[in-house]
Amino acid sequence: MSGSRELTKSLAGFILTVAVALSFLVGGLSAGMIAREQGPKIQCCEQISVCNDRTKHAKPAPNGAIDLSPALQRWVQSEIETSPVGTAEVATQSLKAVRDDNSQIAAVGQKVTFNRDIAPIVFHYCASCHRPGEAGPFPLLTYDEVKKHGRQIEAVTQTRFMPPWLPEPQTLKFADERRLSVEQIALIQKWVDQGMLQGGAADLPPQPQFVKGWQLGKPDLIVKAAKPFQLPASGIDTYWNFILPIPINESRWVKAVEIRPGDKRLVHHANILVDRLQLSRKIETEPGAGFGGMEIRIESELFDPDSHFLFWKPGTVPYVEPDGMALRLDKGTDLVLNTHLQPSGKAELIEPSVGIYFTDKPATEHPMLLQLECDSQLDIPPGDSNFVVHDEFTLPLDADLLAIYPHAHYLGKELEAIATLPDGTRETLIDIKHWDLNWQAVYRYEQPVPLPKGTTISMRYVYDNSDRNVANPNHPPKRVKGGNRSSDEMAHLWLQVLPKNLPDSNRDPRMVLQEALARHHVERDPSDFESHYNLGAMLQAAGDVEGAEAQYQAALQLRPGDAVVNNALGAALLASGDSEEAVAHLSASLKARPDYFDAHYNLGSAMASQGNFSGAAEQFRDAVRLNPQDADAEANLGSALAQMGELKEAKSHFERALQLKPGHALAQENLQLVEHMLAGRQP
Amino acid sequence: MYRDRQRVSAILVLMLNFALIIVMVGWIGAAGVRANQPPTGVDLAGKPVDPLRADAGKPVVLIFVRTDCPISNRYAPTIQRLSTEYAGRAAFWLVYPDKSESSAAIEQHLHAYGYKLPALHDPQHALVKLGQAQVTPEVAVFDAGGQLAYHGRIDNWYLTFGHARPEPTIHELDDALQAVLKGSKPQVATASGVGCYISDLE
DSSP, X not given: OHHHHHHHHHHHHHHHHHHTOOOEEXXXXXXXXXXXXXXXXXXXXXXXXXXTOOGGGOOXXXXXXXXXXXXXXXXXXXXXXXXXXXXXXXXXXXXXXXXXXXXXXXXXXSOOBIIIIIHHHXXXXXXXXXXXXXXXXXXXXXXXXXXXXXXHHHHHHHTTOXXXXXXXXXXXXXXXXXXXXXXXXXXXXXXXXXXXXXXXXXXXXXXXXXXXXXXXXXXXXXXXXXSOEEEOSSSSXXXXXXXXXXXXXXXXXXXXXXXXXXXXXXXXXXXXXXXXXXXXXGGSSSTTOOEEOSSOEEEESSOOOOOOOOEEOTTOOOOBOOTTOXXXXXXXXXXXXXXXXXXXXXXXXXXXXXXEEXXXXXXXXXXXXXXXXXXXXXXXXXXXXXXXXXXXXXXXXXXXXEEEEEEXXXXXXXXXXXXXXXXXXXXXXXXXXXXXXXXXXXXXXXXXXXXXXXXXXEEEEEEOOSTTOTTOSOSSOOOEEBOSSTTSBOOEEEEEEEEOOOTTOXXXXXXHHHHHHHHHHHHHOTTOHHHHHHHHHHHHHTTOHXXXXXXXXXXXXXSTTOHHHHHHHHHHHHHTTOHHHHHXXXXXXXXXXXXXXXXXXXXXXXXXXXXXXXXXXXXXXXXHHXXXXXXXXXXXXXXXXXXXXXXXHHHHHHHHHHHXXXXXXXXXXXXXXXXXXXXXXXX | OHHHHHHHHHHHHXXXXXXXXXXXXXXXXXXXXXXXXXXXXXXXXXOEXXXXXXXXXXXXXXXXXXXXXXXXXXXXXXXXXXXXXXXXXXXXXXXEOOTTOOHHHHHHHHHHTTXXXXXXXXXXXXXXXXXXXXXXXXXXXXXXXXXXXXXXXXXXXXXXXXXXXXXOSOOHHHHHHHHHHTTSOOSOSEEOOOSXXXXXXX
16 A cells, blocks of 8 residues: 555654654763863873963062061962962062052051051952852951951951962953952051051942842742752751752743852852753652752753853852853753752751843854863872872864863862963963862853864862861771762863864864764773763764764673663664664663653664564653653654554544644654545545 | 040049048949959840859850851850750850840840850950950860860861861860869860951950
């Protein structure tokens, strides 16, 4: 019967188109990718020694001698003695520079006063957190409030505990830098030593004005945690994740997200991960309960690296994405708010909320998060105070670097990243000499940093697993390896980059970047399951099915029963015509995860291509049950039923598919065929 | 200060015309009481309290805290636990040296942090001087005879601002209390604390 042949053809053709849908394993942030590149290798340590030459930071000449207190002189001296070549000059130049920039400061012999000298510093650097309702434990908005903590302020600025700002000065400037100059620190000390004078009222600058409530006005959508988290009065730091379902009925573009993490005094930092498939819900003991854990991983089923840092730390002003760089949120997306909480001494309730600001302007540019990492190198012997790891990756295309997020746990000591441009120029991307997990942050560059194709990005992290590291969770120290738990260690460097289109290819530059990064990772670490999988997915997308199958096989060697990889390999085998092997892997996938929509769908397709339509119908029925909104599954179920002669039921599924997706080509075509056949059956 | 003294003298001179003897006796007497009076704090009802005499015969622990000091606040569970452990054997007092803190604010603080021990206000820093406290939180441990046996940090949890061990490894307050309860001297007489400077409150 000609109708039946056509139906089969349509069915099989359709199946193969859909079956190669890509999946991604994404770790850490909203849509991070992992990859590596076969580029020219440069010894990281050589680069590091050069990158300490920070003389570019120097500003114009001084206006005179600077009166440093003995304590500050000691501090500066110790900085000079303990820092690599170049820092001494930076310290001196920094003093000179600030002298230039601060014409108002007390002249020689003049007393330092709050109103003239200290208030501008406190208002600019401290008040955004030290005001009611914010993270600071006490307000610093008036003379009396500052004086009441004067010696404390002197002490915490001298050690640079406050204001919290981990990176050293560098040529590439960060937005919202919150780092006091050496002279500002000296001025505070002098003020305290001289008795904390108030000064003339006319000298006092106006108090900073802050927006109350939501910083960008009332959000278009406010989502709250279903259940607050009860933080105990005491104990070690806690990491808690809240799942925030997004109640939207269609895809929307988001220009800004404001995170209100709950009581800001208790939250050290918070990160949002985009969970497009609501996979994190499976970790909850009951819906809305949330779940513990420092690092979480979310799988993304599509190649969709629409990657934005959604990060909160004390003093954060919500970041508004530029036009054309909005973040897409789909119906059925969850946001997962990952919080780092510190007990305050009394039991507290953490009730976070997130404000979302939509825009009509869709994304035209798609940044990606590149992740360099050295976790597999982390095997830190107890007592080792100088354990070094490094990684480097060469960009396969031009990209703009927008932001950077270095990450280690409690043993991290020094975290440094540099870029070596093709012309040999070296730029420090970030340089943290005294890592402190409590003050981790995403750092955005003041201006996008252009990194041409061939730029090598290097990371070098140093760990201290000795007793001298007070943050060491183990006393006596124990061997610590890489891992996701807070008791494990991490060596991650995330870079938000905007890849530029390739001049000589139509390939999506994100795929090129992702493929290079995944290749880089599997070459460095053949046991990197995730990168084998991601490389396979990229090769499959590029049409290299054989290469993809090899990578999936390598991933399965590492995790034989993995549902996602078995599904991907099954889809790849189906695409290359090996339906028998495809059925075996898709069945293995469903054994591991019986409610896996994609695997049911693909297995249905594989069975249909073998002519097993009743088996196929069964799989499509499961797929429709798991995702009643999927028009393709409905259309394929209809097609399988039609093949079995169940024309009436087939018709209803084609109609349902057309309801879900008006104009669905296969459903429309097959519906006509089925109606024709049904009409032919009429007496 | 100098002007104030002048004013007192002037008043005395004025009063001499009317009741020289009474005023003189009264004045001298008051001075005499002050000289012998032990340093006291003020309870939340405004009544002077001498914590060293309130529980005669027992060791006394003064714990200096502030309502707005994040480090002393984080110590609240430790302080409460130790005061419960030593209940009946040693007298624990919270001492608030910030003169700008009202009784209501202190009461609210006690409630919020679950404190079950008595609190004193020390606006003149009489107890601060007695206990040689520098920062909040610090403690002063007096033996049963009222002698200062230990003063300083509660334990070594904090190394400096922003740098705390996951948990303390040396427990000076606990050690000092065990020593004085045995009638011996603590091995360590003092250890500097990390926290909010009391001198900022002068």
